[in-house]
Amino acid sequence: MVDxxxxxxxxxxxxxxxxxAALAALVQSQQRYVYSIALxxxxxxxxxxxxTQEAFMRVMRSLHTYRGETRFTTWLYRLVTNVCxxxxxxxxxxxxxxxxxDDEGPSExxxxxxxxxxxxxxxxxxSAAEVRAALADLPASQRLALTLHYFExxxxxxxxxxxxxxxxxxxxxxxxxxxxxASLLRRPENGVEAVPCGAT
Amino acid sequence: xxxxxDDRLDRVLREALVVEPxxxxxxxLMALVESAPLATPAAPERRWLLWLDPNVWLGLVAVAVxxxxxxxxxxxxxxxxxxxxxxxxxxxxxxxxxxxxxxPRLDLDLTSLALWCAVGAVVWLLNASGALEAALPGTRA
Numbered sequence: 001m002v003d004x005x006x007x008x009x010x011x012x013x014x015x016x017x018x019x020x021a022a023l024a025a026l027v028q029s030q031q032r033y034v035y036s037i038a039l040x041x042x043x044x045x046x047x048x049x050x051x052t053q054e055a056f057m058r059v060m061r062s063l064h065t066y067r068g069e070t071r072f073t074t075w076l077y078r079l080v081t082n083v084c085x086x087x088x089x090x091x092x093x094x095x096x097x098x099x100x101x102d103d104e105g106p107s108e109x110x111x112x113x114x115x116x117x118x119x120x121x122x123x124x125x126x127s128a129a130e131v132r133a134a135l136a137d138l139p140a141s142q143r144l145a146l147t148l149h150y151f152e153x154x155x156x157x158x159x160x161x162x163x164x165x166x167x168x169x170x171x172x173x174x175x176x177x178x179x180x181x182a183s184l185l186r187r188p189e190n191g192v193e194a195v196p197c198g199a200t
Numbered sequence: 201x202x203x204x205x206d207d208r209l210d211r212v213l214r215e216a217l218v219v220e221p222x223x224x225x226x227x228x229l230m231a232l233v234e235s236a237p238l239a240t241p242a243a244p245e246r247r248w249l250l251w252l253d254p255n256v257w258l259g260l261v262a263v264a265v266x267x268x269x270x271x272x273x274x275x276x277x278x279x280x281x282x283x284x285x286x287x288x289x290x291x292x293x294x295x296x297x298x299x300x301x302x303x304p305r306l307d308l309d310l311t312s313l314a315l316w317c318a319v320g321a322v323v324w325l326l327n328a329s330g331a332l333e334a335a336l337p338g339t340r341a
Binding site: 018020023024027028031032033034035036039040045049052053056057060128131132135146147150151178181182185 | 238
């Protein structure tokens with residue numbers, strides 16, 4: 001099991017030197033993260049699978065260009081993000097800028113009293129379908145920032161580096177995304193179910 | 201309570217956002233790894249290996265021979281002096297030659313022949329005037 005970024009960097013160096021077993025271990029350890037990024041950007045599982053495969057093909061072709069200036073995972077996730085954005089353009093789908101200021105959504109949706117009633121038992125709808133529907137309602141920048149944020153060993157700085165946006169923008173994306181999701185997933189107290197905007 | 205909601209939200213989101221790829225995709229990726237061309241060795245090692253390649257040595261020998269030949273040719277050209285002969289006499293010899301009888305049997309391009317004759321005449325006139333000798337001080341007529 002490959003856990004730490006140091007182990008992953010070591011695997012990348014061995015793969016660069018032509019070690020096929022190291023390349024296999026590298027792909028096995030990173031495929032879930034690469035697929036998760038692709039799914040976050042593309043939304044459709046079939047598109048995400050295509051982008052994951054294309055991203056790994058590009059990694060194998062350009063592995064020799066990785067110079068170790070950043071952690072390998074940062075290099076890899078940036079490459080995957082770019083592959084997915086290119087994929088969106090090729091499919092004629094709108095590409096939302098990752099540094100977009102998403103002021104409009106959260107402030108309207110988030111319950112301003114959410115944290116002001118400490119005695120309230122907040123119920124969250126936690127089924128996979130409900131969470132996926134709520135995630136689909138987020139802007140791409142917030143969804144990608146949250147996806148990267150929940151990877152092991154990813155700091156805010158790494159997320160900013162992958163998305164190529166300022167650190168404060170990343171923090172804003174993550175905070176607003178979580179607030180919006182909390183609002184969308186919150187189970188209403190009076191029994192009236194508030195279906196998220198993007199729910200199907 | 202806030203902490204509790206945060207923790208639950210984190211857990212729910214982590215499960216929803218970090219997902220395993222489908223088995224079919226995993227199999228495709230492993231097939232990709234198996235067929236991927238392995239990386240070439242790093243540049244410094246490749247530089248040393250170059251000197252073990254006999255083609256490199258043969259190439260170097262070829263370059264050396266070419267340089268020596270070029271030097272020799274240039275040296276010969278540097279010492280070369282142009283000699284312009286007696287053009288009227290050459291024309292007389294040519295016209296009186298038995299080969300003239302064969303000329304009609306050749307498929308001659310009269311236009312080109314006339315042009316080259318004109319060029320020859322111009323050069324002859326230039327030579328006669330001494331202009332070529334002035335332009336090429338190292339030559340002798």
